[in-house]
Structures are given as C-alpha cells and as structure tokens.
Amino acid sequence: MFRTALRNVLAHKARLLMTVLAVMLGVAFVSGTLVFTSTISDAFQKSSEKGFTGVDVAIEPRHKEEGRPGATARLSQELLDKAAKVPGAASATGTVSGFAAIADKKGKLVGEGFDSTGSNYYPGAGGKDPRYPLKSGRAPQNAGEIALDAKTAERAGYKVGDTVRISIDGPVLSEKLTGVFTTDDGNVSAGGSLALFDTATAQQHYAKPGEFSRIDVKAAAGTSQAALKTSLTKVLPKNAEATTAKELADEQSRVIAQGMDGMRSVLLVFAGISLFVGIFIIANTFTMLVAQRTKELALLRAVGASRRQVTRSVLIEAIVVGAVAGALGLLAGIGIGAGLRSLLNSTGATIPDGPLVVSPSTIVTSLAVGVLVTKLAAWLPARRAAKIPPVAAMNSVHAVATTKSLVVRNSIGGALTAAGAALVLTATSSTMMGIGAALVLVGIFVLTPLLSRPVIAAAAPVLRLFGISGKLARQNAVRNPRRTAATASALMIGLTLITGLTVIAGSVQQAIDKMATSSLKADYVVSMASMTPLSPDVAKKLAAHPDVTAASPLRSSPARIDGEHQSLTGVDGRTIGKLTGLEFTAGSFAGLSGDKVVMDDATARSYHWKLGSSLDVTYEDGTKGRLSVSGIYKGNDLMRGVWIDKEALAPHQSQIDDRQVMIKTKGGATEATKDRLAKALGDNPAIQIQTKQDISDNISKAIGLLLNMLYGLLGMAVVVAVLGVVNTLAMSVFERQQEIGMLRAIGLDRKGIKRMVRLESLVISLFGGVMGVGLGVFFGWAAGDLIKKALSTYELVLPWGSMAVFLLLAALVGMLAALWPARRAAKLNMLAAIKAE
Structure with a gap:
C-alpha cells in the first residue's frame, strides 16, 4: 500500500502541483515570520548587550x-x-x-x-x-x-x-x-x-x-x-x-522578546489564515483525486485491502505532499524573512546588523505545519474513499450525499452560524468577537453548499445572455455544491477580512475627523515631534506673537485626588474656552482659576464626583489642598482628564514643561501664518505645528499604513484562493472530458467551450466575493459597538467604492484562474475525450 501511495503521488504530479503551492505559501508565511522576528530579536539583544x-x-x-x-x-x-x-x-x-x-x-x-x-x-x-x-x-x-x-x-x-x-x-x-x-x-x-x-x-x-x-x-x-x-x-x-x-x-x-512576540503573533495570525484557506484547497484536491480513482480504490478493496489501508494510502500521499511543500515553504520563508528585514531597513526603521537566524524550532515548525495541515485536510476524503462499497464503485455507481447527511450538515452549519452571530452581536471584548467571527465563518462554510444554489441561480438572467455557454456554466457551478462551496469559501474568507478591516478603518477615520473638528477651536497645536515635553518658553513666545489672539499650554502634573492617582492638566483658564469646543454637561470653563477644576464626564462618573464636589488633593511636591469641581465636560480621546489653571498648579511643580500648546490666530490656519510661527520658534525641526486637519491626517496616515500592511498580508490568502479556483477548474475539466468531447461533437466550438469554463469560474468567484463582502460588512458593523466604548464619535461608514473594487477583484480572480483550464478544455481532442474512461 505504501508503494501504491507513492506511485499515485508520482502519477498525479500535475494535479498535486496547486496543492503543493497552496501549502508552500502558507508554510512560507509561517517560516518567514519566525525567521524575521528571530533575526530582529537576536540583533537587538546582541546590540543591547554591547551597550552594557x-x-x-x-x-x-x-x-x-x-x-x-x-x-x-x-x-x-x-x-x-x-x-x-x-x-x-x-x-x-x-x-x-x-x-x-x-x-x-x-x-x-x-x-x-x-x-x-x-x-x-x-x-x-x-x-x-x-x-x-x-x-x-x-x-x-x-x-x-x-x-x-x-x-x-x-x-x-x-x-x-x-x-x-x-x-x-x-x-x-x-x-x-x-x-x-x-x-x-x-x-x-x-x-x-x-x-x-x-x-x-x-x-x-x-x-x-x-x-x-x-x-x-x-x-x-x-x-x-x-x-x-x-x-x-x-x-x-x-x-x-x-x-x-x-x-x-x-x-x-x-522586553525585546515581548515586543517581538506581539509582532510574531500578528504575523502568525495571517499565516494561519492562509493555511486555513489552504485547507479548503487541499481537501478539495484530495476529494477530486479520490473521486477520479474510485474504481482503482474499489479494486484494491476487492483484492483484499482493508478500509484502514485505503485510508492510510491516501494519507501517505498527503504526508509526502506536505513534506515536500513544507521543505519548499521553509526555503521560501527564509527568503521572505530576509526580504522583510531589507524592507524594514528601506523604510528608515534601521535595525542593528546581525546574521539571519534560522533556528531548529523554525525548521521543525515549518515541516510539521506542512505535513499536519495537508494530513488534516486529506483525512475526510480518505475516510470517504474507504467507505465506498467495492461493487458499487466498480460499477461507477458513485456514492452521492444522502438526504440525511445534507440535513445533518445544514443543521450543524445553522447552529454554528447562529451561535457565532450571537457571540458577535453580544461581544464585550475583542476575544469574544474573534471567537464569534470564527464560528460564523465556519458555519457559513458548512452552509455554503445550501447557499450556492439560490445565489448562483440569481445570476441566471445574466448568464442567459451568453447563450448555451452561460446555461452550461450555471449548471456546472451547481452540479457539485460541496466542491463549489469549498472553492468559493477560500476567496470568501480573504475578502471577509479585507472588507471588515476597510469598513472599520473608514469609520474610525471619520470618527477622528469628527472628534478633531468638534473638540478643537484652536487653529494650531504645537508639540515636539518626539512627543517629549516642550519648554514653557515656547508658549510664552507664541502668546507674544502678533498673529496669535489666544494661547494655552497643556502641562501635566501627577497628583492624588481623594486618595486616587490622577494627573492634573494645567491650562490657561482665561483662554482655554476660546481654544476648545468641548460640550459641558454641567458648569463651564468660566471661573477656572485658583482651586477650581473641570473634568471629563467619564472620570466624574467613575469616582461619583459632581458639580460643586469638594476634593482632597496631594500635589506633586507633597503639598495637600482642596479642590472644587466647577465644570464637567464630555471627554474624548483628544481631550480628557482633570484640568486646573496653570498658575495654581505651577507652585507645586518641580519642573514646568508642556505637552503641547494650543493657539488661535487672526487669519485662521494658513500656510503663511504657519511659516511665521515656525520662524518665530527658530525653524526648529523637532517642533511640529499642526492644524486640526494635520492631526487627523497623521492618524489617518498611521491607519492607512497599518491597513496597507494588512492588505499585503491578506493578499497571501487571496493568492492561495486563486490557486484553489485554478485547481478546481482544472480537475473539473479533467472529470468532464467525455462531456466536453460530446459538446464539441454536437457543435459547440472551442470559443464556446472556453466561454463556458470562464463563466463557471466567474460565477464561483463572484459567489465567494458576494459572501465575503457581505460578511465583512456584518463584522465591521458589529465591531462598532466595541469601538464606540473607546471612540464615542464612531459611526458606521460603508466604503461603497472599495466594496465595488473588491467584487471586481473577485471577478478578476475568476477570469485569471480560468485562463489555463479553459485553454486546456478547448484543446481536448473530441474523439479521444469521448472514448476516455
């Protein structure tokens, strides 16, 4: 049986190529991540040791x-x-x-x-x-x-x-x-x-x-x-x-290892996504390979092979494929690790010199992942192959899914989807949300064969425009719902994550814009580019500048209020009201002087402080005093905390410095005014003078950079999904040789055959795309409740343009994936195909 398994691997080299590529890409991502993080960690550790x-x-x-x-x-x-x-x-x-x-x-x-x-x-x-x-x-x-x-x-x-x-x-x-x-x-x-x-x-x-x-x-x-x-x-x-x-x-x-652990975990999550998508492709491939060898496996059963031996022979094939893919993935991963390091250096984030680190654990992990993922994906097709009765198989009576098995599958899928959706909708933490999302994805995957028929049927009016090729493409797409489901699901998962991230990123960006616009009246915010403290001389120079009509520093001082550790923020009580647009639920900035303070509503609720509350305070220098609450405002991520007049705070500070300075100018925010202010501060490269839009753009740039990185990582899953579509179509063409030969014989030309295969691929890809975009919007909407707790201005924004691009991407995937299978189908010799068994 071992020799038989090896011969089968060598006999189906072309068919297994896509599977090897799918596993290799996933393993390459894993090994590349481990090599990259180990190399950086080792370089920083050796550099820190030199420092001592x-x-x-x-x-x-x-x-x-x-x-x-x-x-x-x-x-x-x-x-x-x-x-x-x-x-x-x-x-x-x-x-x-x-x-x-x-x-x-x-x-x-x-x-x-x-x-x-x-x-x-x-x-x-x-x-x-x-x-x-x-x-x-x-x-x-x-x-x-x-x-x-x-x-x-x-x-x-x-x-x-x-x-x-x-x-x-x-x-x-x-x-x-x-x-x-x-x-x-x-x-x-x-x-x-x-x-x-x-x-x-x-x-x-x-x-x-x-x-x-x-x-x-x-x-x-x-x-x-x-x-x-x-x-x-x-x-x-x-x-x-x-x-x-x-x-x-x-x-x-x-500390360095902990920092690398966070990066490693993020990268490994995306590697896991690629491998998860790869599992569908591997399972699909082995299912089709087993189906094509039904008679051969039945003959082995008839001459004495047990069910266990048949299962084992298929799993041996999977292990061989996994080992080869794991080894190739390890080599590719080493290249990815080196490439990521060079990419990091090219962005200006230089890391210390050091050798590329390929640890024994990386080698073992990469090979183990390749073998285990392939074996896991092939286990179900192997069991299914062993269960086919020899006589039925030799008579080409293929075992189809029974009504009972479909009912069981749909019931399990429905239960998983419902449980996952309930967790997502009631999630109180990102972990709970992640578990719920995973359950929904698995549940939808189980239900996809059921969903494929009505969704693909909706495309029938469009497909009719392509005549007999369109009609055949629709029928072929729903002929084997499980195979269509497995193929479409690979693309669905990638697009779900990409769409969900895009929805969240767009909504967060709008929330930040809204926050900056509503809470800031200042034309400029001045701070150090390194986020280190500013000299108080900067605030004095700006306040004295002829263009400036109002200015206030924001300076922090640690304190204890009613026994609780707090940070007092010193501001100019006379001008702060002109520089912020904060909405007060009680009181106001008026009278912010001496022992009066204002605070955000969240802090007030946490400690049950109200307008007029008298608070015991211990200042930074150990001096004790009493404070009175004169206002409570609606806080946000830009403006929050307990604020006091800077003149009342200064005597208790050992060193006075500012986090930032807010200023309002005569002509508003203009480039000319900004240049004059910069010149007054000595054209200092360490000082940044930002408008409200600059602040929003900086955050947007960081979100965009993160989003682009995530797109790149998820792109790996999409590439794996493309391989899956190619694989499915190629094997589908192989299975339907007789049928394609007959179609050619009765008058369907080569162009029609190509069109049929391409339309089938397009329908399957768009099915996965529609499901992915729909689920991504659902997850983005559901995540809003969690984000609102940290970002009160968050509102759902649907990126219609991006979603249209994602659907076009799905269509493009379908068209590209069909090129080789369509060409192969059109080139079949009709007489040879009709005679093929």
Whole structure:
C-alpha cells in the first residue's frame, strides 16, 4: 500500500502541483515570520548587550518617593564618589540623559525621534570616557560644545568645527561640534542619534547640578558582579537600587522578546489564515483525486485491502505532499524573512546588523505545519474513499450525499452560524468577537453548499445572455455544491477580512475627523515631534506673537485626588474656552482659576464626583489642598482628564514643561501664518505645528499604513484562493472530458467551450466575493459597538467604492484562474475525450 501511495503521488504530479503551492505559501508565511522576528530579536539583544560593555553594576533611582505622587529621585555626586570607593570597584561613571533633536544642514530632523538622545561625556582615567572612543576631535568641555556619534555626523554631513543646531525641549541651540565618536549604543545602531555634552551642561539640560540619572560601576579584577552589587548595596540610600549588568541585559532581552512576540503573533495570525484557506484547497484536491480513482480504490478493496489501508494510502500521499511543500515553504520563508528585514531597513526603521537566524524550532515548525495541515485536510476524503462499497464503485455507481447527511450538515452549519452571530452581536471584548467571527465563518462554510444554489441561480438572467455557454456554466457551478462551496469559501474568507478591516478603518477615520473638528477651536497645536515635553518658553513666545489672539499650554502634573492617582492638566483658564469646543454637561470653563477644576464626564462618573464636589488633593511636591469641581465636560480621546489653571498648579511643580500648546490666530490656519510661527520658534525641526486637519491626517496616515500592511498580508490568502479556483477548474475539466468531447461533437466550438469554463469560474468567484463582502460588512458593523466604548464619535461608514473594487477583484480572480483550464478544455481532442474512461 505504501508503494501504491507513492506511485499515485508520482502519477498525479500535475494535479498535486496547486496543492503543493497552496501549502508552500502558507508554510512560507509561517517560516518567514519566525525567521524575521528571530533575526530582529537576536540583533537587538546582541546590540543591547554591547551597550552594557564596561558596566558591571548600574545604580538607578527608585522612581517614587513616599508622599509625593510623581516625584522622580535623582542620584547625587556624593553617591557617585562613594560608589567609586567601595571594595571591588575599579571606577564609577555618572550618566544623565534625555531627548536631543539634531537638525542636519538642511534643517531636517536626524534620527528616529524617540531615539534622539542627549547624554554626558564623563572623563575617567586619562581624561577619556571609555564608552565613547573619539574618532576625531576632542570631547566637549564647556557649554556650547557637543560631540556626535559617527553615524549621525555622517548622515547630517557634519565635521569637527561645524555649528550644529540642536533642540532639547523647544528652543534651538547652536552648538560647536568638537568631536565625533563611535559607540555600541543599541539606539544608535537602530538608527537613532546621540549627542554628548560636558557633564555640567547635560545636568543643566536634563536634571539639576550635581545630579545623575544612572551610575555605572566597573568591577576590579577578580570581583564578580554579584559581589560588587553586595558591596554597593551597603552604601545606597533608600531612593536608589543596584542591578548587575547581566540582570539589565536579561531584562532588556525580555522586553525585546515581548515586543517581538506581539509582532510574531500578528504575523502568525495571517499565516494561519492562509493555511486555513489552504485547507479548503487541499481537501478539495484530495476529494477530486479520490473521486477520479474510485474504481482503482474499489479494486484494491476487492483484492483484499482493508478500509484502514485505503485510508492510510491516501494519507501517505498527503504526508509526502506536505513534506515536500513544507521543505519548499521553509526555503521560501527564509527568503521572505530576509526580504522583510531589507524592507524594514528601506523604510528608515534601521535595525542593528546581525546574521539571519534560522533556528531548529523554525525548521521543525515549518515541516510539521506542512505535513499536519495537508494530513488534516486529506483525512475526510480518505475516510470517504474507504467507505465506498467495492461493487458499487466498480460499477461507477458513485456514492452521492444522502438526504440525511445534507440535513445533518445544514443543521450543524445553522447552529454554528447562529451561535457565532450571537457571540458577535453580544461581544464585550475583542476575544469574544474573534471567537464569534470564527464560528460564523465556519458555519457559513458548512452552509455554503445550501447557499450556492439560490445565489448562483440569481445570476441566471445574466448568464442567459451568453447563450448555451452561460446555461452550461450555471449548471456546472451547481452540479457539485460541496466542491463549489469549498472553492468559493477560500476567496470568501480573504475578502471577509479585507472588507471588515476597510469598513472599520473608514469609520474610525471619520470618527477622528469628527472628534478633531468638534473638540478643537484652536487653529494650531504645537508639540515636539518626539512627543517629549516642550519648554514653557515656547508658549510664552507664541502668546507674544502678533498673529496669535489666544494661547494655552497643556502641562501635566501627577497628583492624588481623594486618595486616587490622577494627573492634573494645567491650562490657561482665561483662554482655554476660546481654544476648545468641548460640550459641558454641567458648569463651564468660566471661573477656572485658583482651586477650581473641570473634568471629563467619564472620570466624574467613575469616582461619583459632581458639580460643586469638594476634593482632597496631594500635589506633586507633597503639598495637600482642596479642590472644587466647577465644570464637567464630555471627554474624548483628544481631550480628557482633570484640568486646573496653570498658575495654581505651577507652585507645586518641580519642573514646568508642556505637552503641547494650543493657539488661535487672526487669519485662521494658513500656510503663511504657519511659516511665521515656525520662524518665530527658530525653524526648529523637532517642533511640529499642526492644524486640526494635520492631526487627523497623521492618524489617518498611521491607519492607512497599518491597513496597507494588512492588505499585503491578506493578499497571501487571496493568492492561495486563486490557486484553489485554478485547481478546481482544472480537475473539473479533467472529470468532464467525455462531456466536453460530446459538446464539441454536437457543435459547440472551442470559443464556446472556453466561454463556458470562464463563466463557471466567474460565477464561483463572484459567489465567494458576494459572501465575503457581505460578511465583512456584518463584522465591521458589529465591531462598532466595541469601538464606540473607546471612540464615542464612531459611526458606521460603508466604503461603497472599495466594496465595488473588491467584487471586481473577485471577478478578476475568476477570469485569471480560468485562463489555463479553459485553454486546456478547448484543446481536448473530441474523439479521444469521448472514448476516455
């Protein structure tokens, strides 16, 4: 039986090619995902480990002080001196760091925004900092001097002696470049930038004189990291803690691995979708192969083969096909992994250098997926083949589905669809929604043979226009409802997901536009491109600008209100009403001064606060006081929280900085006004001046980028579905050789045969397309209730144009898939076909 199975595989190479391709694509997606994420994870982990070279123990502040809601502790010069003298310490280096945006010679921001870092050059023995070996020039020694990492200097076109424009929190500084250095810093390797100041200047920018954010201690020869940590713990104050470099590297590796897990999970979901679609194609293929070999299998039964042996022979074929497809998919996946890495680099999101990682687990997983998916899909056709009575099969009395089996199938399909729809409609979480959607898809797949007849019958009036070819195409499409269902379902799943995502994305975009329009009266919102805090000098400059009629900063300060952790947002109580369009359910912005606050309705409901409520508050500096609620507004994702006048908040803040500044201008939002404002701020590349439309467009761009990526991933499922249509039609033509020969003999020409096959393919594809678009709209509509909880302005928007494109895509799939089978059918020799058994 084993030899028989192998011969059957070799005898049907052409028929199994599409199955191999379908499995290969799914496996390639899985292996490509694993290779890609493993390669990036390994590169970042090795890069982060290099960043701890020369460090054995790091001393860092504990970030909370008792009684002070948001106080961040710092490390003193005294602690640094003590750390350098503990037994087992060779040296200690103090570090203070923060954001530093660097402009190139054309005024554009260098680096990746969040990874644009400023730090200090801390000279140790010999006046050098071993972390940053100088490539040229000297280290910064005074205010007004900086050093840049070699990659940033090269990208920006700077050389020693040039003047570099740099921004810490808004205002532009012009610094002299005194040196260029090399570094193993992981952020720089990943495309970021690093600027070094002398220690006193860095402390002025990022902390206070004599304060550090971290102290790195190097162990003396013969002292272990654990022993050094023990020695340091004895001299540490309560606001500091020691961690070995190994622990820091392990923690960074864990964080990186967690980040990769999220990406890996998303990509594997789409790989799973491709494989799920592939299962239909494989099952379809093996069903047709078994049907074509009915007499052969019956003869094996007649000469002594048991049902189990017949089943096993079909499954062996599936295992061989799966193993071949798995191996080819693994090789293709390695190429995909390398390609994804290059694609990521080409977008500017540079990742550290490193080898392509193909782990043993990736190889095993890829081969196992190929074999298991193929075996699973072939199991049902194998069982069905074994159940055919030998005598009936040899007499060509094919076993058709009984009325009972159809009733059972339809009952199961109806139950699954109803249960899934109930879960989708009552879902309170995305997990519940996902489970419900999966049940609906499976249920509809089970019901598709039942649905195919009435849906395809609806196309009869159009098909009649093509004469006898159209009539035959309709009859062929419904001749085997199960096969038509399996073929159409593959396309249906891909289009369901694509349509659903498009509906949700379009609705979310409109909700964001509506939110920005309704909640903002300001013409511009000014913030740092890196989302780091702005200097309060920016708000002062803007308020004093002749074009500006009203301005208000938004600044945050941690606090405890009635014992609950909250963030107070400081605003200008006199102008904030002119800059926002918030709707109040009680009170207003009037009188927002002193101890008065306004808050969003969700916060008020959560803590049962009402207009006039008196609240106990503990400010950032530990000072206690009382606040009174003077207004409650309808909050949204752009505007929410507890707001207080900035003058009342300022005395309690250790460092005043702004999240953003809202401004209203005389002439409204115009490019000329925007240019004048940018010039007033020194044409700083780190500062963005955005209109309401800019804010909406930025979010839209992010949604569009995500949507395009998802389209690309789901495109794999559509490609697999195309292979399924080709496969089905090719085997259908093979099965109907005698019939096609007879049609030719009685007068249907080759053009008519081609038209018949193409129309059949078109009908099946459009059936899948209509089902997919319909289900996608249903899921997009149902998801609205979940999204509304987070986005109150969400309303369903049906993208009619996109849906029409998707249906045209389904039609195109049908036409393309039919090219080869139609040509093959037209070329059949009518006499040979009529004689074929």
